[in-house]
Amino acid sequence: MSHSQEMIFTLYGDYIRHRGGEAWTGSLIELLGLFGLSGQAVRSTLSRMSQKGWLESRKVGRYSFYSLTPKCLQLLEEGARRIFQPRRDPWDGRWHLLTYSIPESKRHLRRRLRRRLLWLGFGALNQATWISPRDLRAEVEQIVDALHLRPYVEFFTAEHRGFTSDEEIVARCWNLKRLNDYYTAFIARYEPPFQEHQARLMAGDSLDPQECFVQRFMLVHEYRSSPYVDPNQPLELLPDDWAGERAIQLFQQYHNLLAEKAEAFVDSVFAKAPQISSQ
The missing domain is CATH 1.20.58 (Methane Monooxygenase Hydroxylase; Chain G, domain 1)
Incomplete structure (x- = not known):
């Protein structure tokens, strides 16, 4: 992801999301110009983000506006929850494991699943087994269904009975x-x-x-x-x-x-x- 795109995500996530989700290009150029981004760089990045489905463009006469798409809004809201509302509940001593056996014909979906598991906070216990001390079944189910991978994924909750310590599992x-x-x-x-x-x-x-x-x-x-x-x-x-x-x-x-x-x-x-x- 480019530096300018990251900057625009930050601006929309912390400010524009709370102001209706839409901004005039001129406002974006003025704000991002404070961080060294040129008007041309901002316009080019906005165009690319629109093509990728992160933003939706609207033109009224000679004025251009960019608003959040549902996909982008969901991403920013999930990120905001992770930043401002991190989980603080104590650990119940149980581990939650996800295993999968995804056909090679769907390896692109396997890569997307791995990225999402990392984002949720899972760690790789081995090549096809992911582990978390948090019960994230609801979040995993949502991702698996979105990727149409339910037949290839299993989710377990278990206690660790040996032969290393929980701290060693975390370190691994x-x-x-x-x-x-x-x-x-x-x-x-x-x-x-x-x-x-x-x-x-x-x-x-x-x-x-x-x-x-x-x-x-x-x-x-x-x-x-x-x-x-x-x-x-x-x-x-x-x-x-x-x-x-x-x-x-x-x-x-x-x-x-x-x-x-x-x-x-x-x-x-x-x-x-x-x-x-x-x-």
Whole structure:
């Protein structure tokens, strides 16, 4: 996925989704221009995303508008739930396993299933067996039915009786060290500006709306990559030095701290759009 497309997903997911899901091209160019994207790059990316079914274009005279398709809205809403509402329920000690035997003639669907399982937080126990400490049967059933793979997939719930520890299973199936390193770097990058902005507000200083938008956008844009690799493991299975909890707390606190000014800035940009009613 291109850098410009990722930026547009972030903008629609955190702002435009809450404003009716449609935006004038001029507004998108102005907002994304703050991050170095040219007008031509924005227009080209919007066109490609429309061709791929992520956005729907609408032209009124010389003005172009782009709105979320149901497919894109579903993706953004699922991502938002992973970011803002990660599961916190304790582990019941059981493992949930998915196995499949998919014919070679359907290998393209097998690849899509694997990608979706990774996104849900499953780990590969072996080539055709995937495992999770979370009961995700409802989500798996939805994916399997969407891919028309129900005859080839089985789902089990089991207890681990040997011969390794649960922690060793986690280490085998998920690369938590890499994820923990990511969270540690995220904290190191965003804790200082969060403390600075918080202190300025407590002292009665005003924050520039554009500055708040830029910082909040980049906060979300960087953090968006973590839910797609974070399996959202129960705390009982995480290492003692796990930085994910502080990273999540920092993200949500900083996101809320900048919200009012950032949202006001986006509103001011949207107010410049031509006043044309949607069809």
